[in-house]
Amino acid sequence: MNVMQDMQDQLxxxxxxxxxxxxxxxxxxxxxxxxxxPKEKAxxxxxxxxxxxxxRVAKKAPxxxxxxxxxxxxxxxxxxxxxxxxxxxxxxxxxxxxxxxKLIPTILQEGKQYGTSNTGQGKKVQVEFVSAxxxxxxxxxxxxxxxxxxxxxxxxxxxGFNVSREYxxxxxxxxxxxxxxxxxxxxxxxxxxxxAMPEDGYHGEDIIxxxxxxxxxxxxxxxxxxxxxxxxxxxxxxxxxxxSKLAKDLEAFRVSFDHWFSETSxxxxxxxxxxxxxxxxxxxxYEQEGATWFRTTAFGDDKDRVLIKQDHSYTYLSPDIAYHxxxxxxxxxxxxxxxxxxxHGYIPRMKAAIxxxxxxxxxxxxxxxxxxxxxxxxEKVKMSKRTGKAVTLRELMDEVGTDAMRYFFVMRSAxxxxxxxxxxxxxxxxxxxxxxxQYAHAxxxxxxxxxxxxxxxxxxxxxSLIQSEKGEELLxxxxxxxQVVADAAINRTPHRVxxxxxxxxxALHSFYNAEKVIDLEDVDTTKAKLALMDAVRxxxxxxxxxxxxxxxxxx
RNA sequence: GUCCCAGUAGCUCAGCAGGAUAGAGCAACAGCCUUCUAAGCUGUAGGUCACAGGUUCGAAUCCUGUCUGGGACGCCA
Numbered sequence: 001m002n003v004m005q006d007m008q009d010q011l012x013x014x015x016x017x018x019x020x021x022x023x024x025x026x027x028x029x030x031x032x033x034x035x036x037x038p039k040e041k042a043x044x045x046x047x048x049x050x051x052x053x054x055x056r057v058a059k060k061a062p063x064x065x066x067x068x069x070x071x072x073x074x075x076x077x078x079x080x081x082x083x084x085x086x087x088x089x090x091x092x093x094x095x096x097x098x099x100x101x102k103l104i105p106t107i108l109q110e111g112k113q114y115g116t117s118n119t120g121q122g123k124k125v126q127v128e129f130v131s132a133x134x135x136x137x138x139x140x141x142x143x144x145x146x147x148x149x150x151x152x153x154x155x156x157x158x159x160g161f162n163v164s165r166e167y168x169x170x171x172x173x174x175x176x177x178x179x180x181x182x183x184x185x186x187x188x189x190x191x192x193x194x195x196a197m198p199e200d201g202y203h204g205e206d207i208i209x210x211x212x213x214x215x216x217x218x219x220x221x222x223x224x225x226x227x228x229x230x231x232x233x234x235x236x237x238x239x240x241x242x243x244s245k246l247a248k249d250l251e252a253f254r255v256s257f258d259h260w261f262s263e264t265s266x267x268x269x270x271x272x273x274x275x276x277x278x279x280x281x282x283x284x285x286y287e288q289e290g291a292t293w294f295r296t297t298a299f300g301d302d303k304d305r306v307l308i309k310q311d312h313s314y315t316y317l318s319p320d321i322a323y324h325x326x327x328x329x330x331x332x333x334x335x336x337x338x339x340x341x342x343x344h345g346y347i348p349r350m351k352a353a354i355x356x357x358x359x360x361x362x363x364x365x366x367x368x369x370x371x372x373x374x375x376x377x378x379e380k381v382k383m384s385k386r387t388g389k390a391v392t393l394r395e396l397m398d399e400v401g402t403d404a405m406r407y408f409f410v411m412r413s414a415x416x417x418x419x420x421x422x423x424x425x426x427x428x429x430x431x432x433x434x435x436x437x438q439y440a441h442a443x444x445x446x447x448x449x450x451x452x453x454x455x456x457x458x459x460x461x462x463x464s465l466i467q468s469e470k471g472e473e474l475l476x477x478x479x480x481x482x483q484v485v486a487d488a489a490i491n492r493t494p495h496r497v498x499x500x501x502x503x504x505x506x507a508l509h510s511f512y513n514a515e516k517v518i519d520l521e522d523v524d525t526t527k528a529k530l531a532l533m534d535a536v537r538x539x540x541x542x543x544x545x546x547x548x549x550x551x552x553x554x555x
Numbered sequence: 556g557u558c559c560c561a562g563u564a565g566c567u568c569a570g571c572a573g574g575a576u577a578g579a580g581c582a583a584c585a586g587c588c589u590u591c592u593a594a595g596c597u598g599u600a601g602g603u604c605a606c607a608g609g610u611u612c613g614a615a616u617c618c619u620g621u622c623u624g625g626g627a628c629g630c631c632a
Contacts (some may be wrong), residue, residue: 038577049574055612062612063572088612152600200631252621291630302557302628309630316632344559346625370560371625412568415560416623420569424581431581431593439594447591495589500567500577512595513587555594 002117003102004479008035008046011078011093014544015048024058024065037272044084044092045476051089057197062089066257100475101463107478114544119486120161126327127153129170130250130339134242135179136204138249138393140372141340146393147548148369149338150255150493154546159489164332165257168323171239172263174315178202179242180235186211187234188223212243253402254548257477266319266326275322276307284356294321299352299361305535321353328359335364337490344368367492369414376422400425406548407434411498433502437544437553440505444537445553447517451530456516458534461527470511471529474536477507481539484545494547501543508536 012033019033031053035046051066058065066085070452082094129149149165156163170176182201186480190197190211197203214222214237222230238263243260250256266272276292279285284295285307292308294317297484307318310313327335337355339346347366372380374391384391392444396405404425411433412418430436453459466475483502488496541551 036574038575039578043575047575052574052612078589090575092575170632173632181606289630294629306630311630313630315630320632341560341626343627347559368560368626416568417561421567424567428594432578432594435594436580439592443592443595450591499579506579509595512591513593518590518591555592 001539002482003099003106004483005117006023007095007099007436011046011080011095014073014078014080015050015069015091015186018049019054019073020070021072022065022068024060024068025054028056029054038092040451043086043090044082044220045095046089046093047086047098048093049090051091051548054086055089057140062332065089066091080257085305095460097475098464099287100472100479101385101466103475103479104461104463107299107538108531111538112542112545113137113427114538115481115485116158116160116544117482118160118484119489120152120156121229122160122162123333124162124331125156126164126166126330126332127156127336127338128166128168128327129442131170131247132314133170134239134246135175135202137206137244137435138246139390140393140396140420141369141376143393143396143405144372144414145369146250146255147406148367148494149413150339151406151410152336152489152492154498155221155485155494157491158546159486161489164259164260166327167257168260169243169262169264171243172267172325174200174316174318176235176239177231179207179238180231182207183210183234183238184222187214190215191220191223201417204389206373207238208247210238215460220325229506249397251331252398253393254406261323261326263319265322266322271322272314272318273328275325276318279321279353279554282358283354294322294349294352294356298348299348299355301348301352305349317349320350323356324350324353324364325357328354328357333363337364337366337411339366341370357420361452367414370417372409372418372420374420374422381422393528396422397443402434403438404434407437407498410494414496434549435479436509437505437540438549439555440508441537441540441544441551442555443512443555444540445535447533448537450532451518451526454479454520456518456523456526458527458530461531463528463531464531465525465528468515470507470514470533473510474504474507474532477504478535479540481543482522486526497543497546501547502538504536504540504543508540 012035015033016030021029031050033050035048035158038044038047052062053071054065055062063085070083070085071092073080075081075083079096079099080093081096084092084094110116127149130138130142131147132138138146153163177399178198178200179202181198185195185197185201186207222233227231227426276285279294284298286293286295286395289429290310291306291508294307296305305317306315308314324335344478344508348368351361351364355361380411381391383389384395387396398424408420408425424432428435466472484496488494515529517526517533519526527534544551
């Protein structure tokens, strides 16, 4: 049930009927009726520009068309209180706001489900995100990717998509050998040997920990084992350690996945060669200078790309093609990859692969997450003070908390660079938007508790008693939620939910300061307002849940 | 050189499947707690929507070009 949607559909239907009845356009000429919510209250609750759109077809002035249409409208058919023609030909509708009171029982009844819609119609969407190499700590870029990806998944799910969350583990290829060598060097170091780190090795603190852990557990054992076994051991140990750390950090960050897909499995299950052969059969693969190439230029890429190097090993692209073929074979309607900005150059070749495999280019969507800059005391922070390396997700989580991070990382459009203000994220003041929103939730909880202590229940209430301007604004805001979530899902813009939650909190604070909710002199109105408060509480909590922020009952 | 993202108030950013007088937060200024949490609210001020063309009844929004900032252009992953 969606009160707002029903009401808008009714209004659109009535406009459509009136346009036809006014003979200003035929059914074929009639574009979709667009309702917008004017920024200006004086312009009503809804407005349509249909008269302007029909100006050419009807060969009449927009205002005249508008008048013809308005004459035909039956106000009782769509809860319309008043109609005005304004400006160049807008038709403004002032609604009978009694419909808004239906919202409260709807929200109270739906509870955690409020905001759900069937916008996605059960379409199967897979979202691959984070997918950081298991060779070091998650850093800020990953944190933003994780926040945006998880929020997007939550939103898609709420909007009726069938979502699968996946993490692609790059546990094959060069970087894993480098991991093994780095771990080995740290192991020997832990045993007191003076060893140089490999040239392309990983210098993170975590590798030192791993070396120490192995030294503690196995002592000298791995110093003189055969090279193959040594490499294998350090590799496996390192991967296991790094992966469990990734999983732990992400769990603490409240991000979870349905599948962790191993790149190595593509090798062990022999998926790569068949994928290349498939492309070869379709004529997109050729040999040149001792290497095997993929003709991505056939799909608009700048240049063709190597699949198999001269040394017969695969480039990163090959298993990735096999991986995406695997995803497609699993029957997803849409694949969404969330990548850091530094990978955007990789998009054309991956899209080429999708097309070469016989799918529409749009089957794969790549959302690019722009860079994060950390600011403290007004200055850009590049390196961790403690380690001198890039600041990690874990460090920031320890310093500013998960709620602030989740909120801040989804606060801005993903394709804008993000300035993360640590002082603001940490501050317990109204400047901090995450506190502002959480405070709104906590405030309501306090009111509800106090009402209960005074013996006021909201089993029965008359929602029409809410007639103040602030109250109606709150109701309207509540009604927008489902549509906001649907829009955020369709446009892949989770930041809209963050903004919405902020706006709703703002409307709540404004209402709170203007009106006393609990008034023992007027229990009927109190009950209605409490019901409204409960509806706001539910909606705030649902919105915060979508972006991964806790909704505290006390602050 | 090619490609991607961004350029909107002093700052950080929304708005961009075209619509009416371009919004919010912060900062500035002026107010509001004997009353459910002041972690809050109310008001004032603040704009050549980078620039130049074009499309349109109408452009911050669409198209072209220019400028500025960031990023990407490996037989790395």
